[in-house]
Amino acid sequence: MPLDPPHGLHGILVFGAAVDEDGALLPPLVRRLRQALAEASADPRALVVVSGGSVRGRPAEAPIMRDWLVAQGLASTRIILETEATSTYENASQCADLVARHGFQSVTLVSERFHVLRSRFLLRRALAGRDLGVELRVSAAPDDLRALEALKRRLVELWKLLKDTVRAPP
Numbered sequence: 001m002p003l004d005p006p007h008g009l010h011g012i013l014v015f016g017a018a019v020d021e022d023g024a025l026l027p028p029l030v031r032r033l034r035q036a037l038a039e040a041s042a043d044p045r046a047l048v049v050v051s052g053g054s055v056r057g058r059p060a061e062a063p064i065m066r067d068w069l070v071a072q073g074l075a076s077t078r079i080i081l082e083t084e085a086t087s088t089y090e091n092a093s094q095c096a097d098l099v100a101r102h103g104f105q106s107v108t109l110v111s112e113r114f115h116v117l118r119s120r121f122l123l124r125r126a127l128a129g130r131d132l133g134v135e136l137r138v139s140a141a142p143d144d145l146r147a148l149e150a151l152k153r154r155l156v157e158l159w160k161l162l163k164d165t166v167r168a169p170p
Contacts, residue, residue, distance in 0.1 A: 011080075011104040012039045012139075015091040015111050015119055016052020016061035023059040025068060028112060028143070033068050035141035036110045040074055046108075048074065049098055051082040051091045088119050089164050096126035099134060106135035113140045114153040118161040 014036045017029040025033075040048050048069065052061025062081045070076050082098060085091040099107055107127075111119045120138055127134060 009103070009105045010043055010046040011099060011102065011107045012036055012043075012046050012048045013091075013095045013099075013107055013109050013123070014048065014050050014065060015088060015095075015109070015115070016050070016065065016085065017112075018055065019058055019061055019064055021058055023064050025064065029061070029065065030068075031112060031141040031143060032110055033065060033072075035139055037069060037072055037074060039108055039110060039139050040069075040078065047078050047080055047102065047104075049080045049082060049095055051085050051095050053084045053086050053090075055086050088115070088160070089122055092119065092122035092126040095123065096130050096132065099127065100130050100132055104134055106137065108137045108139050110139045110141060112143045114143060114157055116140050118157050118164065121161060122164055 014032055017032060018026055019029065020026060036048055036050075040046055050062045050065035050069070052065065054060045060083045062083045066076065066079045066081055069079060080098060080102070082091075082094045085094045095107075107123075109116075109120060109123055116138055120136070124136060127136065
């Protein structure tokens, strides 16, 4: 029978999403956090990295994300904060640094369905740029987008992916 990996060899990476001006969670971020909580429940040894800084003068996302997860019963000792990233590009870069620092052998990226293509691409590139051969899995949070809004979001994501593709490696 194989031994369970030691605590911390698996990281669950949650890329931030906008919070309200007063720091209140908005539905997209709640969906991501619920998905991350389900992933953390399925792997009690995993550490959860919440990534997101202050965007447009709003409070930093990561501490708000941590507080929500703790309020839902996740131990604060299982949560790592990344409070500098202000974009998906920076989420990927900062999280790749944390993957290296904590020695994760596998990571699960949590984001919403419409955001997965770009966030996975950027994270994969950031990990490769640091020569980190970790196993990468994606856990897509469901969204409640109607067909037209889903199409609009995907088109915006494709445009951002094209822009991010020409950026220098993180």
